[in-house]
Amino acid sequence: MRPTLRQLEYIVAVADAGQVGLAAAQLNVSQPSLSAQLSEVELDLGVTLFQRGRSGAKITPAGEEVVRRARQILHEHKDLRAAAQGGGIFQGRLRLGVLPSIGPYLLPGVVQRLHRDHPSFRLIVREESTRDLDEGLRSGRLDMIISTPEDHPGAKADMLFTEQLWAALALDHPLLVAATPLTLPALAGQTFLTLGSGHRLSHIVAGLAATAGGRVSDEYEGTSLDAIRLMAATGAGVAILPSIYAATESRRGTDVSLHLIKDPAASRTLALIQPNLPKPRPGSELLAEVLRSEATRILRAA
Structure with a gap:
């Protein structure tokens, strides 16, 4: 059967490494041997998988689909062996x-x-x-x-599991005089701090801010929950944090005051x-x- 499982491993290795020479070293085979195997697969399939040059091996559009399917086949084969054992x-x-x-x-x-x-x-x-x-x-x-x-x-x-969301407030925040937990109306006019737009949490927070009549900060997008918690501690806004993180913070002591947000939408x-x-x-x-x-x-x- 062609391509063989070994050839599929070669294809995936080159796609991951971006260079034939580096992939050959990782697989403990010679570069000429690996290049020959790639050429054989390309001939059998009738497509060019990689554009090879001095800058490395760049995957082609046809190669992307072959690599995706090769990964799936290799995973299925690994699962078969694991199930048998x-x-x-x-x-x-x-x-x-x-x-x-x-x-x-x-x-x-x-x-x-x-x-x-x-x-x-x-x-x-x-x-x-x-x-x-x-x-x-x-x-x-x-x-x-x-x-x-x-x-x-x-x-x-x-x-x-489902996590509830918490508001992290600076220790001198005016809302600290309010009772815990907080409702969304209590956060009206506040600046909400959250992760960047590539995260689902940022979309949830944007919805909460819109409902509360607040706004999501456009001056700062955190790359971690620690980062937005620290920003909240400085008074830059209200950081919205999930339960698992909030629970971890509450155990080790924190530089913010944590308040559960009492609203069905404040969860993930x-x-x-x-x-x-x-x-x-x-x-x-x-x-x-x-x-x-x-x-x-x-x-x-x-």
């Missing part, structure tokens, strides 16, 4: 994409538990924006992602998302349960 995803490696507004606060306990229960399991985590997570899942660069399901139509989503739902294959990857249900369990533990401890 009875370990599912925990038999090998999983590339997990996660929102930066949840990963650093949810995953440490999850990784510790998985390492204890499945010592041979390799979890590779990539923190990316909602937009980049979707691209990574579609291209096969990521095996699964933790994200907001409405942003990934056509994928399979296992719901994990997170899911474990994977390509919509005929059957979910073996072991994904267990991973989802571990994630749910850790989220529950963090929120109960707050």
